[in-house]
Amino acid sequence: MKRKPTFLEAILPIIVMLLLLGFGYGYMHLRAEPLLILAAGFAGIIGKRTGLTWKEMLDAIVDKLAKAMPATLILITVGLLIGTWMLSGTIPMLIFYGVQIINPKFILVTAFLVSALISTVTGTSWGSVGTVGVALIGIATGLGVSLPATAGAIVAGAYFGDKLSPLSDTTNLAPIAAGSELYEHIKHMLYTTVPPFIISLVIYTIVGFNSQAAKVTTPEKVNTMLNTLDIIFNWNIVLILPILIVLYGSITKKPTIPTMSISAFIAAIMGVTIQNFTLNNAFNSMVNGFNVSMVNIEGFDPSSVIWDVTRLVNRGGMSSMMGTVLIAFCAFGFAGIVSKTGCLEVVLEKLLKTIKSVGGLVLSTVISCLTMAVVTGSSYLSILIPGEMFKETYITKGLHPKNLSRTLEDSGTVFVPLVPWSMAGVYMASTLGVPVIEYAPWAILNYTGFIFAIIYGFTGFGITKKDKDTEKEPS
Secondary structure, eight states: OOOOOOHHHHHHHHHHHHHIIIIIIIISOOOHHHHHHHHHHHHHHHHHHTTOOHHHHHHHHHHHHHHHHHHHHHHHHHHHHHHHHHHHTHHHHHHHHHHTTOOGGGHHHHHHHHHHHHHHHHOOHHHHIIIIIHHHHHHHHHHTOOHHHHHHHHHHHHHHHHHHOTTOHHHHHHHHHHTOOHHHHHHHHHHHHHHHHHHHHHHHHHHHHTSOOOOOOOOHHHHHHHHHHHHHOOOOGGGGHHHHHHHHHHHTTOOHHHHHHHHHHHHHHHHHHTSOOOHHHHHHHHHTOOOGGGOOOTTOOGGGSOHHHHHHHSOOOGGGGHHHHHHHHHHHHHHHHHHHHTHHHHHHHHHHTTOOSHHHHHHHHHHHHHHHHHHHOOHHHHHHHHHHHHHHHHHHTTBOHHHHHHHHIIIIITTGGGSTTSHHHHHHHHHHTSOHHHHGGGOHHHHHHHHHHHHHHHHOTTOOEEOSSOEEOOO
């Protein structure tokens, strides 16, 4: 006979999950997937105690996965898109010309904008930091500009794109967790992203304008990167067509998967006709991503390409998204059992008694995401777990799910690189050569977004209500 779990039974699976991820993933750096399965197993024990059968728990897991499947398919299509955009030369062309707009006098602003541009078109903050970020740090070193300030501007710019790009895995993951739609999620994030973007620009401009920056020669590594890209790809204005297709689909609200697929196949055709890659290369780029070993130019040796270039262009493919899909599946296994058991309902009932306003709900969401980020150091888990916990509460409060997905990104995705022991923090610090604690104050966009989210929550500005049949957009 199924019964409602007690508060202790309801809270225990969540505590166990936090302990497993905090110690196992955050401290011991164990893989998160088995830890989530262990947490799901413990939740299953609680479910058994409350009268659930294995079939009921399995059906709950399948139901969660089924609801997430459309967004998961978009995530896989993003991998298809990145691989073909690399093959066509679309992304490399933007990088090639983007790097060359660097103005030493405004190095911080340039670092912020160029990193934002690269991460927006690639959908990867790590790729942006690991390529143009390294080049920008080299220029800043030559200029005598503050490296912590430059590194902070690079990280902030990189996560601007990671947050808003439809090619980013976390940008796709947040709507999955919250139950919103990709493009409406991106549009809604402008409320909490544009003000921090402007604040960052103003501060970087003032600081950069007052620094003693003089012209320096572009570092040799940057020249090597640009020359290699120039050899591999043929530049042509037509290469922006795949981007225009996605932008058109976004603006006109066309179905996401068909739009991205059309853009990917057009890019693949360009890769064959303009860049002279083979049809086999095109299909391989769709599945496994682009690789410089595909280049077949007389006198060009792919093995001689410097690591900075391979790290930049060797990416994409549907298979590259499988890691994100797998961790999402494992998280939904835990979420499905906890949800079916009724644990979340009991915990949230207790929580809702203390939440009297929309602002309180948004604040609770922010605190939950920040806690998950600090405990686990994972962008994915900082989105998935709080998203599942608060999804029904936002609906109960008459709020559109995109309010939740926006807050998940504001306080989950972009905050993780400010956690020194997170994988993102370790990567950024080691790649740029600046400790997290030094660049964190300068990564302005990474910690101002959730502040605006809280302000909007208490003022009602930028909050979308959802009625049974109609939605009221914020004025």
